Amino acid sequence: MRVPISTLHLFPILDQKLIELLKSLTPEDWNKKTRAKQWTVKDIAGHLLDGNLRTLSISRDRHFGEAPENIQSYQDLINFLNRLNADWAKAMKRLSPVVLIDLLETTGHAYYTHLASLDPMDEAIFSVAWAGEDKSFNWFHIAREYTEKWHHQQQIREAVDKPGITMRILYFPVLDTFMQALPHHYRSTPAPEGTVVRVHITGEAGGQWSVIHKGDAWKFTEPTEAADCEIIIPGDDAWKLFTKGLSTAEAESVIQVNGHVEFGKPIFTMLAVMA
Numbered sequence: 001m002r003v004p005i006s007t008l009h010l011f012p013i014l015d016q017k018l019i020e021l022l023k024s025l026t027p028e029d030w031n032k033k034t035r036a037k038q039w040t041v042k043d044i045a046g047h048l049l050d051g052n053l054r055t056l057s058i059s060r061d062r063h064f065g066e067a068p069e070n071i072q073s074y075q076d077l078i079n080f081l082n083r084l085n086a087d088w089a090k091a092m093k094r095l096s097p098v099v100l101i102d103l104l105e106t107t108g109h110a111y112y113t114h115l116a117s118l119d120p121m122d123e124a125i126f127s128v129a130w131a132g133e134d135k136s137f138n139w140f141h142i143a144r145e146y147t148e149k150w151h152h153q154q155q156i157r158e159a160v161d162k163p164g165i166t167m168r169i170l171y172f173p174v175l176d177t178f179m180q181a182l183p184h185h186y187r188s189t190p191a192p193e194g195t196v197v198r199v200h201i202t203g204e205a206g207g208q209w210s211v212i213h214k215g216d217a218w219k220f221t222e223p224t225e226a227a228d229c230e231i232i233i234p235g236d237d238a239w240k241l242f243t244k245g246l247s248t249a250e251a252e253s254v255i256q257v258n259g260h261v262e263f264g265k266p267i268f269t270m271l272a273v274m275a
Contacts, residue, residue: 003120003139005180007146007173011115014146015108017165018048018153022101025160030097034159035245036152039089041159044152045100046092047085051148052107059125060114074129115142130272132184143177147272150174151243166235171205175235178242178272179209185270186211186218189263197263198227203235229263232256242272 022045030042039047057063068080092100124141127133133140150170157164165171179199186197191213198210208223233241237254240246246254248268257264 005143007143011112029160032159034155050088052111168205181272183218196227197229199231206235229259
């Protein structure tokens with residue numbers, strides 16, 4: 001069966017670009033603030049290392065470490081993950097940039113080797129919760145991991161004023177994966193039967209995605225279908241919007257909504273990260 005969103009082959013390319021980027025940084029660069037609010041460049045690099053190590057430990061070795069307790073809601077899970085991330089960021093302050101780069105290089109290869117060993121159509125160890133899934137296939141889990149690595153590297157590049165990684169081969173799969181959250185995010189938006197909302201992301205890596213309201217649910221439909229509401233998002237801003245990198249005011253200043261504007265409002269709060 002064909003993988004709906006293929007990203008596995010892109011991990012080595014992305015990792016190589018990350019290592020080259022980190023090796024080019026000055027001591028001052030490592031302490032620069034990023035769009036990830038309280039995180040510096042070094043904090044994000046450490047977080048990427050955590051992603052490698054946690055995947056190898058949990059998915060490959062089935063070692064789950066600290067188990068979450070009293071998770072009664074999605075927000076409880078977010079709070080637990082935020083605490084884990086904060087603990088790790090604090091511990092990473094002990095590591096030098098050189099050590100951090102060395103660890104990212106060695107674990108990145110092992111991380112990719114493990115992902116490559118997974119059957120893309122088997123059930124993933126973790127579902128993609130922000131897309132509303134209780135169970136996900138490995139291909140979606142891998143695509144979600146790709147978006148994590150991509151957007152965090154992009155945050156570093158933005159902070160240190162280096163060229164982005166927005167060429168279509170690397171960026172379009174990120175957008176395509178993010179947009180899988182669209183039907184779930186619209187689930188509580190009432191609309192007449194047959195209402196179509198189209199999202200158009202501009203730029204070289206952009207594309208169009210449409211959802212239609214049928215019965216009690218929103219489902220993907222052909223983007224060529226006439227839309228009751230069209231949402232136009234600049235490609236340079238799309239990744240920021242879906243990773244909690246834009247305020248509502250910033251999003252409203254760059255996003256255009258045509259047609260029935262009430263059906264465009266949910267897009268301003270859509271996230272494709274666990275945040």
